[in-house]
Amino acid sequence: MKKIGFLSFGHWTPSSQSQARSASDALLQSIELAVAAEQLGADGAYFRVHHFARQLGAPFPLLAAVGAKTSRIEIGTAVIDMRYENPLYMAEDAGAADLIAGGRLQLGISRGSPEQVIDGWRxxxxAPPEGGTGSDMARRHAEVFLDVLRGQGFAQPNPRPMFPNPPGLLRIEPHSEGLRDRIWWGAASNATAVWAAKLGMNLQSSTLKDDENGEPFHVQQASQIRAFREAWKEAGHAREPRTSVSRSMFALVDDRDRAYFGHSGQDExxxxxxxEKTRAIFGRSYAAEPDVLIEQLRKDEAIAEADTLLLTxxxxxxxxxxAHVIEAILTHVAPALGWR
Structure with missing residues (x-):
């Protein structure tokens, strides 16, 4: 059994060829798609976060709105760039959104991807610490975020507050119990996957990763997941971790599918x-008639290793x-592969 959700980058453009021609369109349609996906039986609605781009950029209002409109589906990100985040303010936003959703948030965070602007986080x-990098700063922000999500008091209360305080040091409010266990790290390398495991984060692996040995993408990604699980075991965490992979995947079941993706040319x-310095491998897309697609997916080692699949x-x-794309996978592909 596998959890299956969608991952939207939330692109919008004023082009007449786009159904999402404004930021408003992208946001409102994201909510509508989450509602539709839940009705279809999908397990998750995930959103990519990019700054300075015509894409989804402010995740928490969207996550809260999706949480208010749905009742069952997991709601998440893949990923939030931690170079841009104030971890305490983020803990407040995340706690509020999770409470609105009834404890369904699954937050993917990471160092982020190449940006639209130079050092946009500035x-x-x-700014990174002296002698440090943006990656160092992202990991430090993540560590602080994880720490405050534990719900322990750390701030000295005012002896003459406006409102009465509970006894002891104060924590970030609102606090959502259990959210700390639903934080994921988007890892591009085996080393960062191991680091995430040691800190007790779940693992998100995308459609690209560092090319560490020249093997096919899905083989490298499966090895990354196994390295993560081994590190998790060695760390002695009490709960079982979760792992996800993302794929561009289309079952060609009607003429629209064949027109859009029948000749995508991205099958390698x-x-x-x-x-300009990190060699990366980008995973192939899948687009084929259902019977062919099923046989192709049987050979994808990373999908087999992961417990969660995100359909871009x-x-x-x-x-x-x-919604049709999601339904086609759930109906024509997932049962044959034992995912449903």
């Missing part, structure tokens, strides 16, 4: 460079079509 008021892994959706094609 405009948000953040690609290798490139991120920030082309959000600019509109809510109805993306």
């Amino acid at each position: 405009y948000f008021g953040y 892994d690609q290798v490139g460079f991120i920030d 959706v082309p959000n600019q094609l509109g809510v109805d079509y993306n």
Whole structure:
């Protein structure tokens, strides 16, 4: 059995060819798609966060709105760039959104991906420590965020407060019990996956990762998941971890599918460079008739290793079509592979 959700980047463009022509369209359609996905029986609605871009950028209002409109589906991110985040303010927002959703948040955080602007986090008021990097800063923000989510008091109360305080040191409010166990780290390398395991975060692995040995993408990703689980075991955490992978995956069941994705030409892994220095491997897309797609997916070692699969959706094609994409996987593919 596998949890299956969607992952939307929330692109919008004023082009007449797009169904999402404004930020308002992208946000409202994201809520509509989450509602539709829940009705179809999907397990999760996840959103990518990018700053300075015509994409979803402020996750917590969206997550809270989705939480208020749904009742069962998991609601998450993949991922929030921690270089941009004030971890205490983020803990307040996350706690509030999780309470609105009834404890359904699954927050993916990470160092983030290449940006739209140079060192965009500096405009948000953040800078790495002397001699450190943006990655160091992201990991430090993540550690502080995880610490305050434990719900322990740390702030000295005012002896003459406006309102009465509970006894002892004060914590971030609102606090949502259990949210600390529902934080995921988006790891691009085996080393950061191991680091995340030691801190007790779940693992999100995307459609790209550092090319660490030249093997096919899905093989490297499966090895990353196994390294994460081994590190988790060694750390002695009490609960079982979760792991997710993302895939662009389309079952060609009607003429629309064939027109959009029948000749995508992205059926092989690609290798490139991120920030002109990091060699990365980008996983292939899957688009085929259901019987062919099923056989292709049987060979994907990383999907087999993960307990959660996120389907990246082309959000600019509109809510109805993306609901169709999700339904096609749930109906024509998942049962044959034992995911349902």
